[in-house]
Amino acid sequence: MEQVWFTAASWIGVALMASLISIRTGISVALVEIFLGMIAGNFLGFHSAPWIDVLASFGSMMLTFLAGAEIDPASFRKHLKPSLVIGSVSFLFPFLGAWLFTYYVNGWDWQAAQIAGIALSTTSVAVVYAVMVETGLNETDVGKLILAACFVTDLGTVLALGVLFANFNRWMLVFVLATCLALWMLPRLSRWMFRTWGGRVSEPEVKFIFLVLCFLGALAVTANSEAVLPAYLFGLVVAGVLVQDKVLMRRMRTITFTLLTPFFFIKAGALISLPALAAGAALIALLLAVKIVSKVIGVWPLCRVFQMPLRESNYTTLLMSTGLTFGSISALYGLTRGIITQDQYSILVTVVIASAVVPTFIAQTWFEPQIVVPYEPEFYGTAEHLLHMPEEYQL
Amino acid sequence: MFQKILLAYDGSEGAEKALDAALELARVHQGKVWALAVEENLPHITATVGEFQESKEKANEKFGKLLHAARSRAEKAGVELKTLLRAGHPAKTIINVAREGEFDVILVGHSGLSGVWAAFLGTTAEKVSRHAPCSVLIVR
Numbered sequence: 063m064e065q066v067w068f069t070a071a072s073w074i075g076v077a078l079m080a081s082l083i084s085i086r087t088g089i090s091v092a093l094v095e096i097f098l099g100m101i102a103g104n105f106l107g108f109h110s111a112p113w114i115d116v117l118a119s120f121g122s123m124m125l126t127f128l129a130g131a132e133i134d135p136a137s138f139r140k141h142l143k144p145s146l147v148i149g150s151v152s153f154l155f156p157f158l159g160a161w162l163f164t165y166y167v168n169g170w171d172w173q174a175a176q177i178a179g180i181a182l183s184t185t186s187v188a189v190v191y192a193v194m195v196e197t198g199l200n201e202t203d204v205g206k207l208i209l210a211a212c213f214v215t216d217l218g219t220v221l222a223l224g225v226l227f228a229n230f231n232r233w234m235l236v237f238v239l240a241t242c243l244a245l246w247m248l249p250r251l252s253r254w255m256f257r258t259w260g261g262r263v264s265e266p267e268v269k270f271i272f273l274v275l276c277f278l279g280a281l282a283v284t285a286n287s288e289a290v291l292p293a294y295l296f297g298l299v300v301a302g303v304l305v306q307d308k309v310l311m312r313r314m315r316t317i318t319f320t321l322l323t324p325f326f327f328i329k330a331g332a333l334i335s336l337p338a339l340a341a342g343a344a345l346i347a348l349l350l351a352v353k354i355v356s357k358v359i360g361v362w363p364l365c366r367v368f369q370m371p372l373r374e375s376n377y378t379t380l381l382m383s384t385g386l387t388f389g390s391i392s393a394l395y396g397l398t399r400g401i402i403t404q405d406q407y408s409i410l411v412t413v414v415i416a417s418a419v420v421p422t423f424i425a426q427t428w429f430e431p432q433i434v435v436p437y438e439p440e441f442y443g444t445a446e447h448l449l450h451m452p453e454e455y456q457l
Numbered sequence: 458m459f460q461k462i463l464l465a466y467d468g469s470e471g472a473e474k475a476l477d478a479a480l481e482l483a484r485v486h487q488g489k490v491w492a493l494a495v496e497e498n499l500p501h502i503t504a505t506v507g508e509f510q511e512s513k514e515k516a517n518e519k520f521g522k523l524l525h526a527a528r529s530r531a532e533k534a535g536v537e538l539k540t541l542l543r544a545g546h547p548a549k550t551i552i553n554v555a556r557e558g559e560f561d562v563i564l565v566g567h568s569g570l571s572g573v574w575a576a577f578l579g580t581t582a583e584k585v586s587r588h589a590p591c592s593v594l595i596v597r
Contacts, residue, residue, distance in 0.1 A: 088497075088500060089500070089502070090500045090502040091500070091503075091508075092502070092503065128507060132505065132506040132507060186502075187506055188503045188508065189501060191506045192500065192501045192502070192503060192506075192509040195499075195513065196543075311507060315507050327504075386502060386504065387505070419502065422501060
């Protein structure tokens with residue numbers, strides 16, 4: 063038992079250090095956790111344990127749930143057709159591109175190449191959103207369309223992860239039926255649950271969400287699918303309910319970012335092999351190029367078809383080439399299931415991290431559209447300020 | 458001459474001095490002051506949107522209070538002061554806003570950076586003065 067607490071103390075110590083570095087430098091805490099995890103894994107002998115695996119898996123499930131719950135249903139409905147088209151292509155092109163490239167050019171086996179395709183197909187909604195806030199693009203129709211399309215891309219990623227490696231047996235049937243039934247009932251059930259039992263010290267609404275996630279996750283894993291699939295779908299269907307309860311969302315984030323995601327990201331980093339990175343540097347650059355080029359081939363023409371101006375089209379395409387959370391989850395899934403080797407995992411995670419940084423840098427440096435943020439904000443200090451900027455003032 | 462005055466404001470000692478100078482300038486030229494606060498160092502690469510939103514919310518709260526205090530000071534001085542809050546790179550944002558709003562002058566407080574750091578990093582004031590589309594007054 064003593065050993066568990068020493069291990070816990072060291073992992074939480076790394077998580078704390080990551081938070082402090084993140085605050086000081088402005089670099090994302092997830093990236094710092096991965097980086098420190100890599101140092102700890104390669105030089106300090108950090109390795110996972112069953113209880114760490116549980117926390118890390120729960121962390122990945124919560125991350126996908128929260129990511130799904132961040133969709134704006136009204137905006138998605140409004141931009142349904144273009145977001146479905148752009149989002150699907152944004153998933154499909156890099157998925158096929160990275161899959162075929164790693165299979166035919168690198169000689170990875172079929173399933174390992176599929177993991178590469180899935181890990182590099184993603185778009186980071188969080189990165190896209192954060193970058194767009196600076197230009198005010200998130201407030202415009204174009205921005206909302208891009209965000210809706212990103213959710214479609216991520217849906218493609220979790221569907222591929224949940225379906226490609228699953229067993230199509232009676233357990234899969236049970237999982238599909240139970241998930242469909244749950245997704246149909248959960249919006250109403252959640253609304254009732256939050257309204258009737260919410261706001262208590264014992265946090266029944268949080269436990270309710272955990273229960274649904276764990277139960278559907280258990281069914282998914284039994285069918286040899288992946289627990290993040292129902293988690294993302296659950297997030298999507300209750301987004302409209304959760305958007306009205308910002309306190310609950312904040313509590314969920316607090317729990318997730320304090321106790322769960324540090325274990326996921328530090329574990330993701332600890333499993334990166336530095337010698338593999340050194341040996342695979344050229345492949346990392348090539349795979350990053352494959353991801354960006356395939357996004358450009360797929361997304362850029364569609365942006366033009368949907369009459370986005372040239373600069374915005376370039377910007378959108380680059381932003382949709384970003385990735386982080388879902389890419390890391392996919393790569394870690396491949397490693398823990400024995401589909402990819404540690405060397406392949408190290409390369410994939412590094413490409414995913416590079417895809418969070420490189421396209422963002424290029425987009426902001428050379429393709430940033432003109433600022434469209436309205437003047438004279440009236441409200442300070444609330445989330446509403448971010449989402450509903452007041453009317454523009456005359457200069 | 459200086460009817461539209463843009464004040465880069467972050468609540469620092471230099472910015473407070475720049476605010477005083479902006480109010481004085483507005484009085485002399487019967488102009489209007491716009492105080493611009495730029496939220497830098499917001500995390501770009503986050504795991505979820507909510508994580509970014511919370512950071513932004515905290516920055517909004519901090520800068521909102523600062524801008525509110527600046528507006529109160531301007532009211533006491535009898536000068537109209539409007540406020541702007543933007544996220545981004547400070548120098549780039551100040552220059553973009555000055556260009557968009559066709560401001561006559563930008564006031565920036567001196568950061569206090571000196572020696573090696575200033576030479577190595579360059580200050581916001583220095584960058585603004587180099588690329589601004591209008592006059593720039595660096596207040597010490």
